[in-house]
Amino acid sequence: xxxxxxxxxxxxxxxxxxxxxxxxxxxxxxxxxxxxxxxxxxxxxxxxxxxxxxxxxxxxxxxxxxxxxxxxxxxxxxxxxxxxxxxxxxxxxxxxxxxxxxxxxxxxxxxxxxxxxxxxxxxxxxxxxxxxxxxxxxxxxxxxxxxxxxxxxxxxxxxxxxxxxxxxxxxxxxxxxxxxxxxxxxxxxxxxxxxxxxxxxxxxxxxxxxxxxxxxxxxxxxxxxxxxxxxxxxxxxxxxxxxxxxxxxxx
Amino acid sequence: xxxxxxxxxxxxxxxxxxxxxxxxxxxxxxxxxxxxxxxxxxxxxxxxxxxxxxxxxxxxxxxxxxxxxxxxxxxxxxxxxxxxxxxxxxxxxxxxxxxxxxxxxxxxxxxxxxxxxxxxxxxxxxxxxxxxxxxxxxxxxxxxxxxxxxxxxxxxxxxxxxxxxxxxxxxxxxxxxxxxxxxxxxxxxxxxxxxxxxxxxxxxxxxxxxxxxxxxxxxxxxxxxxxxxxxxxxxxxxxxxxxxxxxxxxxx
Numbered sequence: 001x002x003x004x005x006x007x008x009x010x011x012x013x014x015x016x017x018x019x020x021x022x023x024x025x026x027x028x029x030x031x032x033x034x035x036x037x038x039x040x041x042x043x044x045x046x047x048x049x050x051x052x053x054x055x056x057x058x059x060x061x062x063x064x065x066x067x068x069x070x071x072x073x074x075x076x077x078x079x080x081x082x083x084x085x086x087x088x089x090x091x092x093x094x095x096x097x098x099x100x101x102x103x104x105x106x107x108x109x110x111x112x113x114x115x116x117x118x119x120x121x122x123x124x125x126x127x128x129x130x131x132x133x134x135x136x137x138x139x140x141x142x143x144x145x146x147x148x149x150x151x152x153x154x155x156x157x158x159x160x161x162x163x164x165x166x167x168x169x170x171x172x173x174x175x176x177x178x179x180x181x182x183x184x185x186x187x188x189x190x191x192x193x194x195x196x197x198x199x200x201x202x203x204x205x206x207x208x209x210x211x212x213x214x215x216x217x218x219x220x221x222x223x224x225x226x227x228x229x230x231x232x233x234x235x236x237x238x239x240x241x242x243x244x245x246x247x248x249x250x251x
Numbered sequence: 252x253x254x255x256x257x258x259x260x261x262x263x264x265x266x267x268x269x270x271x272x273x274x275x276x277x278x279x280x281x282x283x284x285x286x287x288x289x290x291x292x293x294x295x296x297x298x299x300x301x302x303x304x305x306x307x308x309x310x311x312x313x314x315x316x317x318x319x320x321x322x323x324x325x326x327x328x329x330x331x332x333x334x335x336x337x338x339x340x341x342x343x344x345x346x347x348x349x350x351x352x353x354x355x356x357x358x359x360x361x362x363x364x365x366x367x368x369x370x371x372x373x374x375x376x377x378x379x380x381x382x383x384x385x386x387x388x389x390x391x392x393x394x395x396x397x398x399x400x401x402x403x404x405x406x407x408x409x410x411x412x413x414x415x416x417x418x419x420x421x422x423x424x425x426x427x428x429x430x431x432x433x434x435x436x437x438x439x440x441x442x443x444x445x446x447x448x449x450x451x452x453x454x455x456x457x458x459x460x461x462x463x464x465x466x467x468x469x470x471x472x473x474x475x476x477x478x479x480x481x482x483x484x485x486x487x488x489x490x491x492x493x494x495x496x497x498x499x500x501x502x503x
Contacts, residue, residue: 008459011447015466018443026436029412033426040422 054228055161058168065171066117073114081107123163128155128199131167132188135174145183145203151190155197155249162229162250166199169225169233173201173245176218181205181243199247207237259314264471265306271478272303278486286488290357291499295481298350302478305342309335328390337390344393344449345378348400351438355407358431358497360418363410370403394450401442401449408439420498428495430487434480441473 081103088100116122126134129151136147158166177186183205190199210219219235222245226233230250237243279287279296286292312319312335320332328334349371356367378396387393415421415432426432448455448466455463487494 008455008462011451011455011466012462014447015444015469018446019440022439022443025412026439029415030426032416033422036416037422040419 051161051228054225055164058164058225061168062123062164062171070114070117073110078107078110078114081110123167124160128158128163128166128170129190132170132190132199135171136186136188139174139178139186144178146185147188148185149188153190153192153197155190162231165225165229165231166247166249169222169247170199170201172218172222177201177203177205177243181207183242195251197249199249201245201247202242204242207239207241207243209239210235210237255314259310260307262310264475265310267475268299268303268306268478271475271482272299275299275482275485278482278489282485282488289499290353291497292485294350294354294357295484298347298354299478299481301342301350302347302474305338308342309338312338323390326388326390328388331390334390336392340389340393340396344397344400345374348404349374351404352407355404355411355435355438357499358411358414358435359407360414363414366410367407370406374400374403392450392453397449398446401446404438404442408435411435418498424495424498428493429497430480430484430494431497434477434484437473437476437480441470441477444473445470 085100085103085107088096088103091097091100129149132149136149139145140147174186177183181203183203185204187202188200189202190197192198222233222235226247232248234246234248235243236245275296279292282292312322316332319335322337323329323332323334326337328337352367352371352374356364359367377399381387381393381395382389387395411431412435415426421429448463449470452463452467455466483490483494487497
């Protein structure tokens with residue numbers, strides 16, 4: 001074998017080696033792609049199931065609250081009205097009987113209004129702005145504290161899952177403010193900065209130390225819930241200085 | 252059948268790429284206006300048209316020896332008037348490499364496109380420098396320029412494959428149904444299999460011309476496969492059932 005033959009073999013061998021190397025590379029890439037695709041799918045399924053679980057929890061919580069509210073209404077309002085109607089209708093005086101009939105009519109309309117709360121259809125018919133207004137009115141009517149609500153934009157029709165999460169998150173924030181902060185005023189504001197829509201909830205109550213947080217805390221739950229709908233939450237608070245919460249809505 | 256014209260132009264490779272240009276032109280003209288304006292479609296068409304142009308010009312230089320001799324003389328090559336390497340150097344090793352780099356760029360995610368831009372700039376500047384400085388004259392074999400271009404194509408392919416296994420858009424698709432995957436695979440094979448023999452082509456022709464010719468056939472077969480994939484890219488709006496839609500990241 002002369003030197004030129006050797007060189008030719010080297011050229012052929014090198015070409016074949018490079019070809020083999022490239023084939024291995026491409027096949028390896030396809031395998032890695034398949035593997036990653038499977039991992040990605042698993043991850044997506046997990047996120048989806050977590051999202052569904054969170055939504056289910058939220059629906060359960062809202063239904064539980066609704067049932068508590070319905071129970072209270074039945075006992076404190078409708079029960080009282082029916083007792084009153086019984087008294088009026090038992091009277092021999094025609095004007096009392098008339099009042100009894102009117103009370104029954106009132107009971108009917110109260111029961112109709114209550115029945116609407118029993119399923120979650122009201123979530124679809126209500127806008128977030130209307131819900132906030134209702135909640136703030138409830139707080140004001142108890143004489144607990146003053147409330148204000150400003151919104152420079154309309155949030156418009158949101159998907160049901162986003163709406164459910166937002167309703168529950170807002171409810172939780174307002175409940176926390178009333179339970180733990182004892183504020184004199186609660187202010188809610190909605191605005192848009194660029195593409196980001198923000199709901200701000202501010203109270204001038206006791207405040208708390210935000211550095212103390214655990215995975216089971218309310219703050220953690222709020223964050224997790226907002227993240228399930230692609231949003232975020234930021235909480236600013238310190239003892240004695242009230243609490244400022246920004247809910248950043250998904251784009 | 253053995254006329255000089257037939258000897259120069261009667262080649263299976265030329266017939267094939269000419270036919271592919273005709274098919275490509277027909278389907279390119281059938282594309283919607285906005286598709287024609289998209290580099291995803293016009294760049295493959297440009298590459299096919301350019302390849303057909305220089306391959307036919309190459310055949311013409313073999314047919315018209317006087318023309319080839321005068322161009323060689325113009326470039327200062329009076330020693331090897333039979334060579335038409337000047338044409339393949341400028342068209343195949345330089346301009347085609349740049350066009351393929353731009354094609355790879357259309358399939359990369361925006362954050363990786365800048366690497367291709369830098370590669371093209373470096374490739375053009377170094378190639379011009381090597382030729383002006385006389386290190387690699389235009390009319391002789393240019394192993395440094397070819398290896399630089401091939402390495403850049405291989406790096407570009409690497410970037411594409413990294414995107415394929417990390418980018419969400421690519422992870423949601425079947426790579427075997429992506430035309431970009433096949434194009435990158437053929438490019439990878441073309442540039443790697445011809446890597447050594449392109450640098451040693453003159454040596455091979457001197458030592459063992461038969462082997463030199465045989466090895467050049469690899470380049471031609473892969474060249475045809477590349478052009479077929481380019482035609483398929485142009486016709487892809489009509490082949491939605493066979494190939495999946497590419498995640499087009501646009502040209503930056």
